[in-house]
Amino acid sequence: MKNPLLLALVALLLLLPSLATLRLYLDTPPLPLVVALASAALVGGAVLLLAQPGRATAALAAGFAWGALVAAFFASALNDLAMLWMTDWGGDERAAAVTPVLFAPAIEELAKASALWLLLLLRRPFRLSLGAACGALIGIGFAMTENVQYFLIAVIAGGTAGLGQAVYTRALLGGFNHALFSAWAAVGVAWAANARAPAWRRAGGVAVGLLVAIALHVLWNAIAARAISEILCNPASAGGPCRGAPSAFSLLVRAPLVELAFLAPAAAGLWWVARRLERGLRRSGTD
Numbered sequence: 001m002k003n004p005l006l007l008a009l010v011a012l013l014l015l016l017p018s019l020a021t022l023r024l025y026l027d028t029p030p031l032p033l034v035v036a037l038a039s040a041a042l043v044g045g046a047v048l049l050l051a052q053p054g055r056a057t058a059a060l061a062a063g064f065a066w067g068a069l070v071a072a073f074f075a076s077a078l079n080d081l082a083m084l085w086m087t088d089w090g091g092d093e094r095a096a097a098v099t100p101v102l103f104a105p106a107i108e109e110l111a112k113a114s115a116l117w118l119l120l121l122l123r124r125p126f127r128l129s130l131g132a133a134c135g136a137l138i139g140i141g142f143a144m145t146e147n148v149q150y151f152l153i154a155v156i157a158g159g160t161a162g163l164g165q166a167v168y169t170r171a172l173l174g175g176f177n178h179a180l181f182s183a184w185a186a187v188g189v190a191w192a193a194n195a196r197a198p199a200w201r202r203a204g205g206v207a208v209g210l211l212v213a214i215a216l217h218v219l220w221n222a223i224a225a226r227a228i229s230e231i232l233c234n235p236a237s238a239g240g241p242c243r244g245a246p247s248a249f250s251l252l253v254r255a256p257l258v259e260l261a262f263l264a265p266a267a268a269g270l271w272w273v274a275r276r277l278e279r280g281l282r283r284s285g286t287d
Contacts, residue, residue, distance in 0.1 A: 017073030018065075021145060032151030032163065039171035040144035044132040044137055047179055053133035063134040066115040067141030067182070075111040075142070079104050105217030112138045112182045113210055113269075128190045128278050133271070135186020137177035147171060165232070168251075173228065173259045177220055180266055185213040187285040188269065191277045196284055216266050228255045 043066065054062065082103040087093060087096035116131070116136055147170055154166035188209020194204035231254045232246045246255075 003123065010018060014066075014070055016220070017067040021069045021073050025146070025148065027156070028148055028152055033148055035148040035163065035167055035171075036144050036151055038146065039167065039175060040140050041173045043143075043171075043179065044140045047133060047176075049131035050132065051129055051136065053130040056130050056134075059130065059134055060137050063115060064137040064141040067112055067143075068145045069139035069141075069177075070178045071108070071111040071115070071138065072142050072145035075104075075108045078107045078111070082107065101218060101222045105214050105221060107214045108142070108178075109185060109217055111179075112142055113185040113189070113213070116186050117206070119189065119193060121170050128187060128194075128274050128281070131186045131190025131193070132183045132274060134186075135182040135189075136179035138186070139180070139275035142182070143170075143178040152272070169228065169232065173255060174220075174225075176263060178268075180263065180270065181190060181213040181217050184216065184266075184270055185209045187274050187277065188212075189227075191281070194281050220262060224258055227258045231255050 002239070018272075048060075079099070083095050083099045086099050089095075090098070110134075116135060138163050147166075151163055152171055154162040175187070186209070188205045188207070191209075192205045194203065195202055229251045
C-alpha cells in the first residue's frame with residue numbers, strides 16, 4: 001500500500017470494530033462459539049475447493065477477517081439505526097416487517113463489499129476466481145459472527161435442542177447464502193479491476209454485481225427464509241406461535257427443497273456470468 005493516509009484510514013477502520021467484535025467472541029460461552037467456528041470452517045473449505053483461487057492466502061484470510069470482524073460490526077450498528085428510524089417513522093410492526101427485508105440486505109451487502117472496493121482504490125488487479133473466492137469468504141466470515149449471536153440466543157432460549165435447530169437452519173440450510181451474495185458483488189469488482197474499459201463501464205460492473213447481491217439477499221429474506229420458517233414452525237396463522245416440532249418430512253425434505261430452489265439458480269447464474277467475463281478478459285488480454 002503506497003498511500004500512508006489510506007493506510008492509516010484502513011487501520012482505523014479495522015482496529016475499532018475488530019476489538020469490539022473480538023470482545024463479543026470472548027464473552028460468548030464455548031459451545032455456540034465452537035459450533036459457529038466449525039460451521040464456518042466447513043463452508044469455507046467447500047468454497048475453496050470449488051473456486052480453486054490459488055495461493056493468495058493473505059487476500060483470502062483478509063477477506064474472511066473483514067467479513068467477521070469489520071463488516072459484521074458496521075452492519076449490526078447500521079441495522080439497529082435503520083430499525084430505530086423505521087420505528088419512529090412507521091411504528092414497531094412496520095419496522096419489524098420492512099427493515100429485515102429492505103434495509104438489512106442493502107446495509108449488509110454494502111458493508112461486505114467495501115473490502116473489495118479498497119482493492120480497486122489500491123489498483124490491485126486480481127483474477128475472477130480469486131475475487132469470487134475472496135467475496136465468498138467475506139460472506140462466510142460475516143455469517144460466522146452473526147451465527148455466534150444467533151447460536152447464543154438459541155442456547156439460552158432452547159438449550160441444546162434450540163442450538164441444534166439453529167445450526168440446522170443457519171449453518172446447514174443457509175450456510176452458503178452470505179457467501180453467494182458476496183461472491184456476486186466480488187465478481188463485479190474483479191471484472192472492473194481487470195477490464196480495459198472506460199471508468200463508467202467499470203463502475204457499472206461494480207454496481208451491477210452489488211445490486212445482484214442485494215436483490216438475492218432481499219429475495220432470500222422476503223420469500224425463502226419466511227417459507228422455511230413457516231415450514232419448520234408450522235404456525236396456525238401467519239406470524240403466530242409455533243405449533244410444535246416440525247415433521248421429519250418438513251425438516252429433511254420440504255425445507256431443503258426451498259433452499260435448493262433459491263440457491264441453485266443463483267449459483268448457476270454466478271458460474272455462467274463468471275465464465276463469460278473470464279473469456280472476455282482473456283480475449284482482451286487482461287486476465
